[in-house]
Amino acid sequence: MTSIGTVSELWRYPVKSMLGERSETLRMAERGVDGDRLFAVRDTEGKLGSGKNTRRFRKIEGLFRLQASYHHQVPHIRLPSGEVVAGDSPDIHQMLSEVLGLPVVLAREEVISHLDAGPVHLITSASLAWLSSALPTAHIDARRFRPNLVIDVPGADLVEQTWLGKRLRVGKEVELEVYAATERCGMVAFQQSELPQEPEVLRHIAQQVDLRFGVYAQVVVPGIVHLHDTVTLKG
Structure with a gap:
């Protein structure tokens, strides 16, 4: 296994499409x-x-x-x-x-799932850095993309897209399988908290990467993820 980074932010959203809460730990199971x-x-x-x-x-x-x-x-x-x-x-x-x-x-939640397209959503600091370099005047923040995990990795590119079809070990317990790129919608440009409305964020992602930013993963091995856990990529 290859160490690729650390968990820098953990988020969950108790009510769909409302602002969520930062966490020190997240428990993960099959649903997410x-x-x-x-x-x-x-x-x-x-x-x-x-x-x-x-x-x-x-x-x-x-x-x-x-x-x-x-x-x-x-x-x-x-x-x-x-x-x-x-x-x-x-x-x-x-x-x-x-x-x-x-x-x-x-x-x-009852019969109809509240999740958009995947159990766990993650992005990397490298993707955020890539977007910031392209839009230097925009307010780029992980909160715009509503991830569960933000993984701190070096560089400024869409590195998580290279993980499709691969497995990640997060900390000592959890194992995730990355299986799909996240297709973005207008929510990434919405105003929230102190972040202003930024239509150029969605426009750039649409033009440059066909709205694909971040990835979805499913939980292969359940457990608890902690802030600052090491993330490794399984061969």
């Missing part, structure tokens, strides 16, 4: 990261709130104004006003409907 996108905003037609429109998803403006984090396995959502409401509060559905401007409920 424990608790990741386990909840979603659902409209009256049963579609899940997202940054895009598909058969399963509905683009709902304003989701990035909300931030979700877990407290004893219950998602707590910070509203634009600064108020925090628990996901099991009897008022949660009405409050979210008022903020988002349409009738919705906060729903736990």
